[in-house]
Amino acid sequence: MMPVAQQVLLDLPALATLxxxxxxxxxxxxxxxxxxxxxxxxxxxxxxxxxHQRGR
Known part of the structure; x- marks a missing residue:
């Protein structure tokens, strides 16, 4: 998994609150x-x- 995707997953609770x-x-x-x-x-x-990952 890409670092950006990991960061977004870690931030999901905060994003859900928003x-x-x-x-x-x-x-x-x-x-x-x-x-x-x-x-x-x-x-x-x-x-x-x-x-793009799926396309490879």
Whole structure:
């Protein structure tokens, strides 16, 4: 497994907290939008990495 994928798996509890609207940082709505976009980017990159691994 790739290091990035391992890191994402380790961060899953924190990401789940963010996804449920629980905000561990106490950040405002703008930060929540930024985090959501960041999470979306991470998911897309993870899917791309898995897709490329499957293609080999």
């Amino acid at each position: 996804a449920q609207g629980g905000d561990p940082t106490g950040a405002g709505p703008v930060a929540k939008v930024v985090m959501s976009l960041g999470l979306l980017v991470v998911i897309v990159l993870l899917l791309r990495a898995l897709w």
